[in-house]
Amino acid sequence: MPSLKEVRNKIVSVGSTMQITSAMKMVSAAKLKRAQDAITQMRPYANKLKEILENVSASVDASENVYARDGKVKNVLIMGVSSNRGLAGAFNSNVIKKVNSLIQNEYADCSVTVVPVGKKVEDAFRRTKYYISGLEIPHHNNHLFDGLSYEKAAPVMEKIMDAFLNKQFDKVVVVYNQFRNAAVQIPTDEQLLPVVATPSSTGAKSQVKQDYIFEPSQEFIVNELIPRSVKTQFYKALLDSFASEHGARMTAMHKATDNAKAMQRDLKIMYNKARQASITKEILEIVGGAEALKG
Secondary structure (H helix, E strand, O other): OOOHHHHHHHHHHHHHHHHHHHHHHHHHHHHHHHHHHHHHHHHHHHHHHHHHHHHHHHHOOOOOOOOOOOOOOOEEEEEEEOOOOOOOOOHHHHHHHHHHHHHHHHOOOOEEEEEEEOHHHHHHHOOOOOEOOOOOOOOOOHHHHOOOOHHHHHHHHHHHHHHHHOOOOOEEEEEEEEEEEOOEEEEEEEEEEOOOOOOOOOOOOOOOOOOOOOOOOHHHHHHHHHHHHHHHHHHHHHHHHHHHHHHHHHHHHHHHHHHHHHHHHHHHHHHHHHHHHHHHHHHHHHHHHHHHHHO
16 A cells, blocks of 8 residues: 555645646636637528539539539648647547548548648648648648637638649548537538539439529629638638537546546545554554563
């Protein structure tokens, strides 16, 4: 059995750790409320805009829509969105696993390039052959989460769209954690480019309405609204990931605090047992000494 001093030091150490995890849980809970409000307000607008412009894009002639592309996919750009910090459970590892799964399965026959958004996914792919090379695409995007805003996200997506228009990539996919609630975050991959109509829930091709009245013109919609929609989808993915990060960290710190309480309780029981054993030993030594003096 460990000495009383060792057990006492462990109790103090666990108590200090419990205070840290409890404080981190409270901070994440406060940030989660603002992040959750932002994504719940943004998601209906982004989804409806995407649905409308996908249908409009499908109704526009392919030669006039530079953001729609047919043919075999050879070069794929995957944007992996993680966090800059850890202590969030499986939040970051789920994104990394999802990106690796896409590389090994769905895009096994393609040339894949990974653009990291967040320090953790950058650390995972920095030394691999999939890491982005060249100066056209932004490399270090960790700053996007320092005061997350549309103004910061839009320039990054503009450079990605320029690379797509220059036919450097045939497909652009973003991988992120979709926020459901504080305890549930779903790893999701979403195609940003090319813009295609979404299949219906029955599995059939989406029924695109052809009776659109374009104002001012089809060219304006393609050149202005579709890029704005793509930037909005990317910004929505960042908001989803930001809310998911704080939800995952709050849940992880809550569990860590509960585990610390249980460990502290077990250590106190161990301390009391060790203290009782020490007292019993001292009593036995006193009684033994007294009996020896009598003899």
